[in-house]
Amino acid sequence: MDLSELYTELVLEHSRNCANKRLLECATCSKRGYNPSCGDDITIELLIEKDQIIDAAFTGFGCAISQASTSIMIDLIKGRSSAEAQKLADIFLGMIKREIKEEEELEPLGDAIVFQNISNLPARVKCAVLAWRTLKAAVPEANSH
């Protein structure tokens, strides 16, 4: 994989200065995700009201891939219902596993499509999926409250 395909403007933009990296004081749910292979450690916070993700943010640290993937995901899920967010996570994980390849099916992922070829770098797959796995675990917890 060419590095310029991995560290694109979009990814660098998200990894460096993210408006999405902050504490969400009124969060209704918070979930920590940890990637022992490189130490990526993020906590995703969601404000869910009437099954709508009103706001989302994250804190923590990690590599450029994990930070960018988290930030892009947050932009994507804000304003969605929790079922929609779950669906997006499934599509993202399906894309990484190469189970979903059709462009049409991937379209809802928007900017997150940038990670489509990450499986060419097996060592970095965990970095890209960390946020999405954490989200999948967070949403059902939020709804059970």
Added chain:
Amino acid sequence: MKAKLKLVRDQFPILKQRVNGRKLVYLDNAATTQTPRAVLDAVREYKEFFNANPRRGAHYLGGQATILLERARRKVQHFLNAPSPEEIIFTRNATEALNLIAYSFGLSKIEAKDEIVLCISEHHSNLVPWQRIARLKGAALRYLYLNDDYTLNWEEVKNKITARTALVGIAHMSNVLGTIYPIKELVGFAHKQGAAVVVDGVQSVPHQPVDVQDLNADFFVFSGHKVFGPMGIGVLYGKRRFLEAMPPFLMGGEMVEYVQEQEAAFSELPYKFEAGTPNLEGAVGLEAALNFVEEVGWDFVQKQERQLLAYALETLQKIPYLSVYGPKCLKQQGPVLSFTIKDCHPHDVATIADAEGIALRSGHHCAQPLMNYLGVPATSRASFSFYNTKEEIRRLAASLSKVRKWLGYGS
């Protein structure tokens, strides 16, 4: 020197490989070393001509296998200058050897009033087993923190290793910092306090001659795969009087004299600690690896590795925003160099180097308490062997100089 380097490198077929379009630059020798032809040939020869269970079966091959196992054991004995072959136990790796010490010696000898003292830079292998023993026995676990230059702090030693200390665990050389600790002096001090000392020699054995009698360590362990041998073979050296007093660790075949329904009598040393069919191809490969190192010669190994470390320290420290974690002094540091680049996560650093065929390690290096102590989540690490070249270090430096740019930080 140069001609010899070429000869030596030619012994390692894997180094000729191209990765991502470039000649492989293998700088992850602290994780595992590559295998020379002599080792590949020895393992193959064993499999082709002598494969059988040692110490069992009255047939010809069984006899040959037994001879090979004991020959390998004696090679290790001489390599470490251990007093006798019975004090050399084959294990799967250093981790298993350390667990053996913890579960056999630790469980039977350490008590609630005791303290276990470890160096803060220990690999999880020489740390997590002791956490477990401390928990099981209600003993206290204490750590030796370091000087600002990452060397052993004698104030810490004097404060923490006391009459209450039952055991001291320390690596001969840190796999993260590269620090070579003054084991002989430390053992002397610990023994005066009545403590036993476990030395993790995984990182020192590939880089310097070791004399366990001179160090006077009570236990000393290493792994075959980090000294040009195969994976799956490790070594425990222990002083005879310790090993004899210790209960067995794993039970089963090969380690018993006779077995009745309710009890068994255990074998003598070293077999008491070698349950089950051993990894004989591993032992044979390890013997060949140790012979190989001796043929290359410690003079060459140490001269070459010191030059590489000196050159790497000089070149890498010229790179803006790069910080090195280690003594940075050739007397106290082996050929392991940990570093970070400001704003850049080590995992991204490794990916960027890999794109040019350069194998680095990044992460916590199985030393999370050390990472916390250093205040970093992870570092990148380049670790050298005598088969590496200055040219490879130049390629590393060139690649590292580009990291910040790749990650969007102007320079």
